[in-house]
Amino acid sequence: MHLFPKPATWTVATYDGFTAATFLGCRQAAYRRLALDAGIGSGDRVLDLGSGPGTLTRAAADLAGSSGQVIGLDRSPEMVIHAQRLGGDSRVGDVARPPFADNSFDVVVSALALHHVEPEDRDAVFAQAFRMLIPGGRLLVAEFAPPFGRLGRAVAKGVFHTEIADDPRADLVDRMARAGFQRIETRRSGVVTVVRSIRPV
Numbered sequence: 001m002h003l004f005p006k007p008a009t010w011t012v013a014t015y016d017g018f019t020a021a022t023f024l025g026c027r028q029a030a031y032r033r034l035a036l037d038a039g040i041g042s043g044d045r046v047l048d049l050g051s052g053p054g055t056l057t058r059a060a061a062d063l064a065g066s067s068g069q070v071i072g073l074d075r076s077p078e079m080v081i082h083a084q085r086l087g088g089d090s091r092v093g094d095v096a097r098p099p100f101a102d103n104s105f106d107v108v109v110s111a112l113a114l115h116h117v118e119p120e121d122r123d124a125v126f127a128q129a130f131r132m133l134i135p136g137g138r139l140l141v142a143e144f145a146p147p148f149g150r151l152g153r154a155v156a157k158g159v160f161h162t163e164i165a166d167d168p169r170a171d172l173v174d175r176m177a178r179a180g181f182q183r184i185e186t187r188r189s190g191v192v193t194v195v196r197s198i199r200p201v
Contacts, residue, residue, distance in 0.1 A: 012053060012082045027055060030190065034111055035059040037194060038140035043067040044106040047132065049095040049125065050074055050113020054083030060109060061088055073098055074113075096124040103134045111142040112192070115168070126179035133199040139181060140196040143168040145188050169193050 034056060040046055040063040048057040051072025061070040072090035074080050083090035093099060095110070095117060108129040117125060129139050146167045169186050172195040176184050181197035188194070 012078055028059070030192070031055045031059045031111065032062070033189065034109065034140065034142055034192075034194065035063050037196060038107050038109050039138050040064055040068075040107050040109075045104065046070040046107045046109065047098070047100065047105045047129075048072040049098070049108060049110040049129070050116060051083060051090055052076070052079045052113065054079075054086055054088050054090050056109060056111045057083065057088050057090060058086065060107075071100075096121040096128065098128050098132065100132050102131050104132050105137060106134060107138045107140070108133055109140045112144060114141060114143055114172075123175055123178060126175045126181070130179045130181060130199055135199055135201040137199045138196065139176065139199070140194065141172055141176075142189075142192045142194045143172065145191055145193040167193070169195065 038046075038060070040060050042063070042065045044064045045068060046060045046064055048054075048060060048070065051057045051074045054072050057070055057072035061068070064070050070089065072080075072083055072088060073093045073095055074083070074090065075092065075094055077092050080090045080092050095113070110125075114122060114125065126139075133139065172193075173184050173186065176195065176197045180199070182200045184195065184197040186193065186195045
């Protein structure tokens, strides 16, 4: 029995409240760091997969500037409407079947979204990211890092379900490699694990 509903069923307000608490009030700075880690620069074309309320989309847009293009894609109309109200190009769509052409983006990012995708569709997300990136394009995925200690992990499983309690690094690295990505790097940054890679030239 879980104390809260599965994250995929949360409202925008619930999601915003949870992520704000998770990042201890430093959510904007944490997402800007992710955008910087992805190497986003002026003029880049960026796709944010599972963009939710658009926090990472907006951070990426700040770095890409007026000469760039940043698109957020999320399956929740409620999240997309909320993101659009805050500014930016957010669209409703399936991250495993994105409606964009080959070689459309310089950078693809995804933060705290992949655990909402059904396991059988996750390889497709990476294959699609590979397809949409230009040769030499960059992929960055951030997912929740497991809490430290047995008690912390037990609490995470009981409160927020297993997708937040398990260590995602090996799974993310394997899926990136199967899709064809190279130069895969991982690091832990506070409450998230960050994995980034390159589509080879």
